[in-house]
Amino acid sequence: MILNMGPQHPSTHGVLRVILEIDGESIVRIMPDIGYLHTGIEKTCEAKFYQQVVPLTDRIDYLCPMTNNLCYVLAVEKLLGLELPPKAQWLRVLMNELTRINSHLVWLGTHAMDIGAMTVFLYCFREREDVLRLFEMISGQRMMTSYFRVGGVALEPPIGFFDKVRAFADRFPSCVDEYENLLTNNPIWIMRTKGVATISAEDAIALGASGPTLRGSGVDHDLRRDMPYTGYENFKFKVPVRTEGDVYARYLCRVAELRESIGIVKQALDGMPSGPIKADAPKVVLPDREKMKTQMEALIYHFKIITEGFAVPEGEVYQAIESPRGEMGYYIVSDGTAKPYRVHMRSACLANMQLLPKLCEGRLLADVVAAIGSIDIVLGEIDR
């Protein structure tokens, strides 16, 4: 029997259609059908100035906007050869880890709810609300933050921001304990996840898995540690790896990452350097409002950047970072003008999605939900 599974109307949440060929309760063949959220962002980027692309990158993956901002601005900075002041880098690390927490909380809540543990969802969204308030405080927006800019970050953090983050960081580990109390030793949770949808390390690598999905299969690979960017080499953190390769292992990896992320947040707070938050590159970085009102050059540069953009030297770069879901990569080709010639986004979800047939075929219909939840997909990022 052929079954269609999943909502596929653009206004619903998680627009994924899965075509299932089933024999009784077991899956014979499974085929994801994607593209319902395709908006042609890569094409749109080609018609925008470099700085105008930043808000577009938020909209790809609405659960980790800052990660996408970061990956894009890092790629453009690499094209320009810009060097950033330490405070900008540390702020980026701080916000990036808060984003990871935000994304993992939504994943944990919805994944548990899909499997039937309703309560966890409410607990997770309680803490997610705190993170979103922090985002709103620093960038003015809860979800589409656009806080990172080419050459730095948009604004100096407001007074009292770091205290709020510290209060959250002190409270959060006990919240993770609460989630774990609800799930980690819960017999129903274990029955639904342990030994379900397993994948070996070789298969995971061959199918292009990355992030916690890959680490859940025993591959010790994290771009933050292995190929550090934006100052991650200054931070100490462990990379959680599990060897079982099942839904439960991926769950444990992500929960352990929540604790590691909060550790990085604390380190970033403790060692936050002082100094400028933008690179010294007047032709690329918008000047302060204060300078614009007192200095002629600043006004001219502001006008030029807004009306003409900034030219980026010819070349191409591929910048990859560890997003909450895996390897997020931006490949940008510049032809020397103020608009990118080509922007390509390597989506971790799209690659992880290819695991689905391997995870589900031969298993029961009910396991499909657990498998889809465990690879943590965001359809906006898959379809772009």
Add this chain to the structure above:
Amino acid sequence: MPLAPAITDLEQLKEHPAVSRLLRWNAGAVAGAKFDRDEMSIYVQKEFIREACALLRDDPGCSFNYLSDVTCVDWYPQEPRFEVIYHLLSISKKERVRLKVRLNADSPVLESVTAVWPSANYAEREVFDLFGIRFTGHPYLRRLLMPENWEGHPLRKDYPVEGYR
């Protein structure tokens, strides 16, 4: 930090493990190389792309065991028009390399690397969908993101940003 100029001379780059391995295997397969902004690009002749990928994956000196990404750039109206780009990653050596294949506008056909990395499946379908590059030997080469009955390939440079009206 001013940018260092790109090195495009193959002679200077042949020490790089991936370049030297490919040259030792078949010097005719390498059409050129470029080292720019700390990133290595190797131009491969289109007939050899699958074998070159398999070689770089299996060679212990390179061990590029992970295919990050396949994508394409349209240089319309220049010839060769298309550049198909493969981003390879070595998880053990923590290194990346970029392979590039140039294709003419009249025959945008290339051998699929799905036999080497199954992960190329969706990426090649996406390139086919958005650029119209055909991959021979691909197990299921159909549109991925656009509707099945869509006409044209939207990421080509001669396709208008607003679409055809």
